[in-house]
Amino acid sequence: MSAVKKFFRPYIKKTVVGSLAKMAEAVLELMLPTFMGRIIDIGIAQENIPYVARTALIMFGIIAVGLGCASICQYYASTACQGLGTDLRKALMKKIQEFSYKELDRFGSSTLINRITYDVNQVVQAFAMLIRLVSRGPFLCIGALIMAIQVAPKLAWIFFILIPLFVIVITVIMRSSVPLYKKAQLRLDRLGQILRENLGGVRVIRAFARHHEEKKRMDEATEELSNAYIRVSNLSALMNPLTLFIMNMGIIALLMLGGIHVNSGDMTQGDIVVLINYITQVLYALIQIANLVVLFTKAYASSGRIGEVLTCENSIENGSKTDICKNGDIITFDNVSFGYSGENTLTDISFSIPRGTAFGIVGTTGSGKSTVINLMMRFYDVLKGRVLFAGTDVREYNQTALRNCFGIAPQQAALFSGTVADNIRWGCPEASDEQVIAALKAAQAYDFVSKLDEGINSYIAEGGKNLSGGQKQRLTIARAIVRKPLVIILDDSLSALDYQTDSRLRESLKEYSSGSAVIIVSQRISSVRAADCILVLDDGECVGMGTHEELLKNCGTYKEIFETQSKAEGGAVA
């Protein structure tokens, strides 16, 4: 919360001016009924038409000034709260860009997206309401009370009974409807979830001919949702009739007692009209505040969540070294251990990759293959040992300088909206069309790209939805290699390719990037068997390292994996 507080600071002036303008409008509005009272009590009673006209003119002046004040308030409210929203969004985005993978793991991307969009919006809305209405509501209440006391000191006590009654009714209804509303929200989420399951599993559901049961499940969910909604709305439906009823009873009391006072000469007809006006004003002001309470509780929770992101300590400190040494092994792991939380996912890993060589990493899912990659690029920091890049600890480098030496095709083939060429140029913004095409060719992607309507300028729909899994993988590989980096990493990015395309790709890659070290992470032995050195991981530990032939001789795990993949043909291939 305190992290968000400071974002309000630049807007204090606007807030104050806006609120003051709003208050001025409220004061002016409160004055209207008293002038009306004067028209009745002085103008009509003394049969003074010029007085009536003059008073009406004054009233017109008052509402004109009121409109001006309201416009000022709204202008400041709009610019201040949208300004605050923009500042918060920018700060969040900046913070997220600085996050290391550890922080990204902690929050998860959907949470972060929600914080930037939904949570910021809540705060913006609440801030706008704060300027617009909060100062106005209590002020109108208190103001009406003071005016009522002035106009009719003997009847003002009715207000002291009515206002607490209003407050009680409103809070009780709000209090009891919030949990019901939350329940309804849960039911709605459940509905969305069932639908999503049905959409995702449509093949299975149809294969098992289960749509009748699914329909029943959905019928129940819709029934529960409508019931939950009806329950909560029935409760809040009480608010208007009840408060109106209280107000009307107040008016009756006012008329009755007013009659007595008028009869005894303490009060005038005009006073009664004025008092009735004030009661109405108070009620509407209170109802407005009640609606704000919901908004503020939501916004408070949202600002807490925003603060959590903004105050999150980044676990990785940036180094300063930007020059990369030209000699020595490109990557060295020196007794590296690492764990995401508590347990080690990597234990005592040591290896070196000479420049320009091919290095393979194999192992089962969850054996720590991708972790090795993440440590190389310093997405995480090691717990123990050192990771060296060109002879220097990765922690000493400026992160951008370090990562610019890598080209990675990650496991999840993520593409961005834009053309094929835009996507490839992520790897190298200044690449020419020829260079883009060369990279596509090397990645075995040019075949299908050239068949697209506009070749490399064809548009890729959100996340590459119009491409197959294998096509996306090949594009991410082209993106990784286009800058001809010192190190190319293919992190299980051949899995959606059939064996032929896979082997052709590795063939052409060798030629395209002769100076780069290539690291291939895979579950397939065939993808790594040609590598100069292969690291075999099992449960975070190195169980073997060497060439394909050496490993077949002396690494049990490797041999086991190899055999499962070439089992049936027995001696034919081995």
Place this chain on the structure above:
Amino acid sequence: MKQFKRFLKYTRPYRLKIILALLCAFVTSLAAIISTFFSGLAIDTMIGSGAVNFASLARILTALAVIYIVSSLFQWFISRYANQVSYLIVRDIRRDIFASLNRQPLSFFDGHPHGDIVSRFTNDADSLSDALAVSITGFFTGIVTIIASLIFMLFLNIPLTVTILVVTPICIVVAARLTVFSQKTFRKQQQEVGNLSAYISENVGNQRVVKAFSREKQAEEDFNKISDDLYNAASRAMFASALVNPTTRFVNNIGYIAVGLTGGILAITSGTSVGILSSFLIYSTQFAKPFNELSGITNQLQTAFASLGRIFALIDAEPETPDIPNAGELSDCKGEVVFDHVSFSYTPDRPLIKDFNFKAQPGQMTAIVGPTGCGKTTLVNLLMRFYDVTSGAILIDGKNIQNLTRDSLRRSFGMVLQDAWIFDGTIRDNIAYGNPKASDEQIMQAARAAYAHSFIKRMPNGYDTYINADTLSQGQRQLITIARAMLADPAMLILDEATSSIDSLTEIRTQKAFLTLMDGKTSFVIAHRLSTIVTADCILVMKDGNIIEQGSHSKLLEKKGFYYDLYNSQFH
């Protein structure tokens, strides 16, 4: 308008409740108007010191109390009826959407973003119910209030009524103008919001890639630009919409003052009573309020109609051709499958499968191999009638599958897919999915046969452990789906890349389960990893939608053709 007519059909079951709600609305708005009139009368009883008529004041106040109670009560009734009706109608609409989804061909689900369907189902339907609840009562109350207060005003005092009638149109025009303007700015804002969320979900969603390519600075700059655009659009939109209220209040106040002025003059010149003046002061707001509200409701209705359009579009999506009348049931299936001159294309201009002939004997295992995108999965889609053949026929036990009900056809197949589908529920529910009536003993037996029993036993609540897709590993999920197929015990089996997302050590473990599952069943296996299919009775080698080779593993190797190359490439 057609949409509206169609929507009215949904209201039919609730006609009685709607009529009751309207009746209540009629009573309340009338009561509000009458009470204003009575409060005016009450004020007129107190002319001045010593001149208060207490007898008639008491009578009037009693009447007022009754009117107030009735109006509050009926107001509560309206809301209750309106809420019930609107939520029930939307419930029915949701059910229709879901029923329509169930009739859609598979191509529909492949071609429509799931997020979009979900949003129509939840958000659009919700905005519909919100609008309904407001408009059922608001519209009618508004109209009754306008008419009734007009009648009362004319009855009370014609010059004052004319004053209000002159001011009100100004108010309406001003409000309408402002609303139109604010909507325009609002649309612009929505567009910018759309841009922003698209950018965020793409970049934050793929933050790891952004970092790997050191694009953080670029992302921040792009984002700042989009944020600034949004700031401009949003502060304009907010200001415009925020002006609507004070401006209408201003115009309403002009009406209030005009009534005060005319009333004051009339009182002096022609003796109009203060009570009538007081009533008219209230009428001036009472009369204008419904106009303002109606314009708000119209807006909400516009949004709701847009939502309704999207919902109807979903309900109206072209359904799968229904089963032919008198379609046969496929029962006691032996499992003989024949493709007889089958041709198929997803889009007419791109033929995919051309004149395909093939016969699988009961109990045979057929493997389908070929490069990515050659049409392997298409064969499965045709077998299960997720799509229908363009020409030719598929026969099972000699019966054309077009003449069978889809349900009975599909029930005869067991299917295990690459993406093991687990739904939120217990392990038991997940396994029993294909056979909900199965006993615990049967479920456990299936799990044992699928080699899943041992890990299920180790789960915190055994078979009653609540699971979703994230709780289990890929391999475990796949074992559950195998157990599911095992329990359903169909005559035929389809394994579509069932092992490709499992690593090879896990695969060994599942392999045994697969073999048990396939035992004695006509099975179709699609696989990348050729090692899994060398034991197949027949291997179909596909390329560009055609079967280019077929035969057993050893025969195909001898042939030294496409399969030979494909097979060997995996060891290079």
